[in-house]
C-alpha cells in the first residue's frame with residue numbers, strides 16, 4: 001500500500017517520544033525515524049496525515065521523498081503544482097530540496113535533518129529530486145509514455161557514475177577496489193536470485209507479527225503487555 005509507511009513511521013516516532021518522556025534517564029535521546037517514499041506516495045492522504053501529526057507533536061523523524069518524477073506512468077506535473085518540498089511549510093516543518101543525484105549532498109541534508117530530529121527540533125521534509133531511469137516494474141514499458149531523449153539526458157547524471165568520478169578525482173578509488181565492489185555485488189545478486197525462491201513459505205499466523213502489540217498468538221492472545229525492546 002502506497003504511503004502507509006509514513007503513518008507507521010509516525011507511530012514509531014511517537015513511541016520513541018513517549019518512551020523518552022516516561023524514562024528520560026534510561027533512554028539516551030538519540031533515536032529518530034526516517035521514512036522513505038516516492039512522489040506518487042506523497043499524493044496519498046496518509047502522507048498528509050503523517051506530516052500533520054509529526055509537525056504538531058514535534059516528532060523525532062525525517063520525511064525523505066524521492067521525487068523521481070514518475071509514479072508508474074503519471075508524471076509529477078500531474079500530481080503537484082509546486083515543488084513537493086514547499087508543502088512542508090504548510091504542515092509546519094522545514095522543507096529542503098536537494099539534488100537527489102548528488103550522494104554527498106543527500107548525505108549532508110539527511111544528517112542535518114536527523115540531528116535536528118534527535119535534538120527535539122521536530123520533523124524535516126527532504127525532497128530529493130532525481131529520475132527513474134528504468135521502468136516502474138518488469139511489467140511496465142516506459143517507452144509508451146515518455147521519450148528516449150529524456151531518459152538519455154538523465155542517464156548522464158547517474159549518481160553512481162558521478163560519485164565514482166568524484167572519488168576517482170580525489171584519488172580515493174583504485175581500480176582494484178572498484179573491481180572488488182563489482183564482483184561482490186554480482187555475487188550477492190546471484191545469491192539473492194537463487195536463494196529467495198527456495199525460502200520456505202511463512203506460516204499464516206506470521207501475518208500478525210509486529211502488528212499486534214502483545215506477544216501472544218492471534219486470535220487467542222494473552223493479556224496486552226508492553227513488549228521488550230530488542231533493537
Ligand SMILES: Cc1ncc(C[n+]2csc(CCOP(=O)(O)OP(=O)(O)O)c2C)c(N)n1
Nearest residue numbers: 001002037038039040041068070071072136
Ligand atoms: C494506496 C495505493 N494506491 C495506488 C497504488 C498503486 N501504485 C503502486 S506503485 C504506484 C506509483 C508509485 O509511485 P512513487 O511513489 O513515485 O514510487 P516510485 O515507483 O517512483 O518509486 C501506484 C499508484 C498502491 N499500491 N497503493
Ligand SMILES: [Mg+2]
Nearest residue numbers: 038039070071
Ligand atoms: Mg516516483
